[in-house]
Amino acid sequence: MAALTLGLPSKGRLMEATIAWFAERGIAIRRSGSGREYAAIAEGVDGLEVVMLAAGEIPRELDRGRIHLGVTGEDLIREKIAGWESRVRIPARMGFGHADLVVAVPAWWVDVETMADLDAACAQFRARHGTALRIGTKYHVLTRAFFRLKGVADYRIVDSQGATEAGPKNQSFEALVDITSSGETLSANHLRVLADGLILQSEACLCLSLAAEWGADATAARGRLGAKLGLALG
Amino acid sequence: MTPATRLGPDLAALDTALAGLARLFDAAGYQAVSPPHLFAAELMLDLYGEDIRSRAFLFPGGGGDEVCLRPDFTVPVVLAHGEGGWARPARYAYQGPVFRRQAEGSRRPVEYIQAGVENLGAADPAAAEAEVLALILEGLRAIGASAPKVTTGDLGIVFGLLDALDMPAGRRARLRRHLWRPARFHALVSEAVAGGPPPTSRRTALIAAVAAPDPLARIERLAATEGEILGLREIEDIAERAAALAEAAAEPPMPAAQAELIEAVLAVTGPAAEALLRLRDLTASAGVDLGRQLDAFARRLDAMAARGLDAGAMAFDADFGRNLEYYDGFVFEVTAADPALPLAGGGRYDSMTARLGARPEVPAFGAMIRPEAVLAMRGAG
Numbered sequence: 156m157a158a159l160t161l162g163l164p165s166k167g168r169l170m171e172a173t174i175a176w177f178a179e180r181g182i183a184i185r186r187s188g189s190g191r192e193y194a195a196i197a198e199g200v201d202g203l204e205v206v207m208l209a210a211g212e213i214p215r216e217l218d219r220g221r222i223h224l225g226v227t228g229e230d231l232i233r234e235k236i237a238g239w240e241s242r243v244r245i246p247a248r249m250g251f252g253h254a255d256l257v258v259a260v261p262a263w264w265v266d267v268e269t270m271a272d273l274d275a276a277c278a279q280f281r282a283r284h285g286t287a288l289r290i291g292t293k294y295h296v297l298t299r300a301f302f303r304l305k306g307v308a309d310y311r312i313v314d315s316q317g318a319t320e321a322g323p324k325n326q327s328f329e330a331l332v333d334i335t336s337s338g339e340t341l342s343a344n345h346l347r348v349l350a351d352g353l354i355l356q357s358e359a360c361l362c363l364s365l366a367a368e369w370g371a372d373a374t375a376a377r378g379r380l381g382a383k384l385g386l387a388l389g
Numbered sequence: 390m391t392p393a394t395r396l397g398p399d400l401a402a403l404d405t406a407l408a409g410l411a412r413l414f415d416a417a418g419y420q421a422v423s424p425p426h427l428f429a430a431e432l433m434l435d436l437y438g439e440d441i442r443s444r445a446f447l448f449p450g451g452g453g454d455e456v457c458l459r460p461d462f463t464v465p466v467v468l469a470h471g472e473g474g475w476a477r478p479a480r481y482a483y484q485g486p487v488f489r490r491q492a493e494g495s496r497r498p499v500e501y502i503q504a505g506v507e508n509l510g511a512a513d514p515a516a517a518e519a520e521v522l523a524l525i526l527e528g529l530r531a532i533g534a535s536a537p538k539v540t541t542g543d544l545g546i547v548f549g550l551l552d553a554l555d556m557p558a559g560r561r562a563r564l565r566r567h568l569w570r571p572a573r574f575h576a577l578v579s580e581a582v583a584g585g586p587p588p589t590s591r592r593t594a595l596i597a598a599v600a601a602p603d604p605l606a607r608i609e610r611l612a613a614t615e616g617e618i619l620g621l622r623e624i625e626d627i628a629e630r631a632a633a634l635a636e637a638a639a640e641p642p643m644p645a646a647q648a649e650l651i652e653a654v655l656a657v658t659g660p661a662a663e664a665l666l667r668l669r670d671l672t673a674s675a676g677v678d679l680g681r682q683l684d685a686f687a688r689r690l691d692a693m694a695a696r697g698l699d700a701g702a703m704a705f706d707a708d709f710g711r712n713l714e715y716y717d718g719f720v721f722e723v724t725a726a727d728p729a730l731p732l733a734g735g736g737r738y739d740s741m742t743a744r745l746g747a748r749p750e751v752p753a754f755g756a757m758i759r760p761e762a763v764l765a766m767r768g769a770g
Contacts, residue, residue: 263612263616265591265615275633287439306567312439346616
């Protein structure tokens with residue numbers, strides 16, 4: 156019977172980097188059975204069970220307390236868990252999966268360099284075009300919070316779950332909030348990040364659910380895992 | 390947090406309070422109105438921007454359009470009034486639940502009952518303000534709120550000050566626009582005095598282009614060097630903003646004394662009668678004519694006194710109301726022990742009537758009581 160459940164991303168580079176991160180710390184994680192099986196075996200810590208989950212589901216599982224620990228991007232934690240500070244703790248930033256969440260506008264908007272400029276452009280856009288300027292993103296919560304912080308109010312969010320950088324050209328929206336690792340995709344699409352448009356520098360994080368049941372067995376297994384990782388997980 | 394189900398003696402007490410308020414508002418000439426709980430989300434998004442989604446409940450209504458659970462009564466009541474023609478005085482009374490999203494961990498309820506009034510098109514705004522404030526205080530007394538604390542403010546004063554001060558039109562427009570965002574407003578004032586950060590080379594080139602023989606062509610060339618010209622925004626949009634930026638860059642610095650006056654006026658607090666004197670002193674010694682706004686303040690105090698209120702002693706804070714979205718004149722809030730859970734509040738919102746379709750805008754003043762907060766206070770007291 157597993158005492159401590161750890162949710163890991165089930166595919167892609169994030170999965171590989173996560174497995175390597177644990178391997179470097181003496182915890183071997185092997186996918187069990189066929190590749191379709193969303194279970195895995197962890198060796199090196201008694202009572203530790205690994206479940207493989209879609210990266211986007213890990214924040215929700217942590218929030219609901221259905222896993223004790225999980226690996227996911229900080230961007231998803233902040234986007235998907237309302238009041239995340241009281242729901243999860245982040246004992247370790249893992250040093251991979253780096254990505255910046257940024258506000259980007261068409262590079263040819265030579266009058267828009269800062270969020271204050273964007274605010275002025277929003278007011279002007281409504282005056283001249285009769286509608287709110289649209290921001291394409293899948294990060295609705297983080298966008299709203301950042302725009303509020305910067306005093307930008309008169310805009311509309313358009314949901315964009317992929318290929319967001321093509322949105323301005325397709326006239327689906329005027330500007331966007333998206334993740335970028337090198338900025339190359341943005342500049343290839345004739346977009347420019349605003350000078351004060353960095354919302355979050357995200358990376359993969361080992362997260363601990365405060366909502367999960369922390370009985371004696373789970374706490375003991377957490378102690379063993381923490382010792383192995385050299386981290387204070389308590 | 391979500392409210393508990395109302396039942397038993399609590400429900401009876403609430404019903405009694407609501408019935409009492411309905412009778413009081415009716416006797417004062419306020420016609421009962423009952424707007425629907427749901428209305429088109431588009432309207433709220435246009436009024437408040439995307440941020441309304443973090444404060445109200447918006448969801449698909451079927452058929453593609455979003456609907457909004459009313460976060461207050463003012464917007465639907467004022468819209469219903471407008472449908473019958475704006476140019477007529479009217480008094481409305483309403484009661485029922487409103488729905489607000491609250492931040493995680495907030496003690497504020499996501500659903501609570503408001504019982505309030507809207508006073509529209511009054512010929513004498515000061516009299517309407519006194520009438521409504523007196524009515525709300527009487528309502529609070531009637532349902533058992535003992536010795537509540539009233540805080541007042543008047544955003545008309547700082548708006549009036551910005552209009553009266555000698556400054557470039559662009560600067561005035563910027564300050565007016567950001568009055569409701571205090572941090573941004575103060576930054577704008579400091580920047581106007583000390584100058585902003587040095588311009589980027591992009592900004593310098595853009596401003597230079599405005600003075601070129603064919604600015605539009607010059608700006609288009611500048612833009613094209615940075616990236617493909619794509620999207621809905623047009624080169625004319627950018628040229629228009631470039632002209633405004635060039636004008637702003639040429640603005641003379643704000644005299645330090647002007648900035649100090651703005652900050653000093655916003656810092657005025659104290660009993661209303663003393664605050665009025667202080668505002669008269671401040672503006673007179675600066676040679677600024679704020680007579681219209683301050684006379685309106687004085688008339689309001691007189692009208693309140695005529696209704697038996699101790700108006701001169703009421704707490705006044707010139708900065709109060711700057712976080713209350715749409716208010717643009719007299720504002721007040723009534724609190725008991727817990728300032729986070731006010732018992733009542735209200736304010737003037739003339740300019741919002743224009744955004745809802747009134748041409749010209751009409752005098753509008755509204756206020757509401759939160760009976761559940763009063764009953765909770767009674768229970769705790």
